[in-house]
Structures are given as C-alpha cells and as structure tokens.
Amino acid sequence: MQTQKDEIRRLLLLVARDEFLKNGVKRTSMKTIADKSGVAVGNIYNYYKGKDDLLKAVLAPLFKVCRDYRAMNLDVTYTTLDLFRYEVYYEIMRQQVASFVKPYRKELRLLIFETAGTSLEGCFSQWLEGFFQDGQRYIARMKQLHPSITADVSPHFVRILCELWSGLIKTIVVNEEISEDGLNKIISNYVRFGIGGWKSLMGVE
Structure with missing residues (x-):
C-alpha cells in the first residue's frame, strides 16, 4: 500500500x-x-497541499544543491592559498559550478522567472543576498587564516560579483541554444576570472 x-x-x-x-x-x-x-x-x-507545495517539491533538489554549493564555498578546499597556485583547484571549482548550473538549467529558469505569486517569489534574490554574506565571510576567514593578504575589499564590489554570478545563471538558463561546448566555455571563463580576480584583490603572492 x-x-x-x-x-x-x-x-x-x-x-x-x-x-x-x-x-x-x-x-x-x-x-x-x-x-x-x-x-x-x-x-x-x-x-x-496544493500547487505551491508541488512547486517546492519540484525545486527541492535544486535547493539542496544550492545549500551544498554555499557550504563548499567556505570549506577548507577554498580557504587555502594553494587555490591560487595549483591548477587542480581550478578544476575543482569548475566542476562545482558546472554541477550546480548544468543539471538544473530548467529548474533555475523556473525559480527565477516563474515563481511570482508563490511562496518562492523573491527566492533567487534571497540567494544572492546569501552569496553576498558568504563573500563577506570568505574575506574575513581568509584574512584570519592568512594575515598577510589584503582584506580591504569593498562590500559594494562583492555585491557586483554576486550580480555577475546572477548574470551568468540567467544567461545560461535563458539561452537554451547555448551548446554544451559553449556552456563549458562560459563556466571556464567565469572560474578563471574569479580565481585571478580574488588573487589580485587579496594580494596573494
């Protein structure tokens, strides 16, 4: 039964x-x-309970992946200066971004563009706020672990980086014609840019 x-x-x-x-x-x-x-x-x-409950159930796997993604960002994997020195970390980060964006393109589109009037309306904006807070915590944690680096990063700039992340996701979910190779290139460019940018901002030698 x-x-x-x-x-x-x-x-x-x-x-x-x-x-x-x-x-x-x-x-x-x-x-x-x-x-x-x-x-x-x-x-x-x-x-x-109703359509809203069904929507939350449909998007539950995406929410779990997002929680795991955010937890990984503050994991020991990314709080070592080796992140900026060894190619293996680029590949770890590339796979992390790909595992969040690629399998859930349709669900992300649903969340961003189809949740008006539901209990999940504004959820994506809340995610961006969470990513912003993560960024602030990341900078503080890195300074604590590595006192020699620079931590004087404008919070407004961190918000700009969150908007870049948002733009990457929206571009990928809106443009369904982007090929697998094209998608991989976008993710690769984003990760390379992010690693190089943080290295420069924090003055990592």
Whole structure:
C-alpha cells in the first residue's frame, strides 16, 4: 500500500514538473496535473497541499544543491592559498559550478522567472543576498587564516560579483541554444576570472 502511495506521489511530482517547465506555474492548473497523472483532483491533496507545495517539491533538489554549493564555498578546499597556485583547484571549482548550473538549467529558469505569486517569489534574490554574506565571510576567514593578504575589499564590489554570478545563471538558463561546448566555455571563463580576480584583490603572492 505504501509503495503505491509513493508511486502516486512520484507520478504527481513528475507531471507537475513537466507542466511547470513547459507552461509555467501560473498557467498550470491542478486539474491539468490531475488529468495528466490520472489522479483525481481531490486525491492530489492527500499527497500535496496544493500547487505551491508541488512547486517546492519540484525545486527541492535544486535547493539542496544550492545549500551544498554555499557550504563548499567556505570549506577548507577554498580557504587555502594553494587555490591560487595549483591548477587542480581550478578544476575543482569548475566542476562545482558546472554541477550546480548544468543539471538544473530548467529548474533555475523556473525559480527565477516563474515563481511570482508563490511562496518562492523573491527566492533567487534571497540567494544572492546569501552569496553576498558568504563573500563577506570568505574575506574575513581568509584574512584570519592568512594575515598577510589584503582584506580591504569593498562590500559594494562583492555585491557586483554576486550580480555577475546572477548574470551568468540567467544567461545560461535563458539561452537554451547555448551548446554544451559553449556552456563549458562560459563556466571556464567565469572560474578563471574569479580565481585571478580574488588573487589580485587579496594580494596573494
């Protein structure tokens, strides 16, 4: 019995995701989800509280990846000066950015452009604020660990860097025609620019 319930829950989630990505959240009705899943509208509410709850479930994997991404940014991997000296760190960072952006292009587009009027409206802006706070903590942590570096980085400039990150994501999710090679090039350029920029800003020898 529980297996059947789990299967229905997964089915509803798959149908909702497909409809949200194809038609947007506003233009997707619970009736449409019911019709395409073969589950009665009234029965859907035994699994999800409503469309908003379905949306949060659809985007849950993206939110987990974002949490992991942010945690990694303050991990010991990135708080060593070796980050700016050895090519292996470039590859670690490139793979980190790629694992966040590439598999979740559709979900990111959904979050950024299709959540108006839902409980997730403004969530992407909140993410950017979180990234800004992470940047401030990163600078402080690096200065604590490596007193010789410069920590006099304008918080306004850190916000500009967050907007650059935002622009990278929006460019990738809006321009679906960007090829795999093109996507890899964008990510590679972004990571190279970031490593070189931070090295210069903090005066790492």
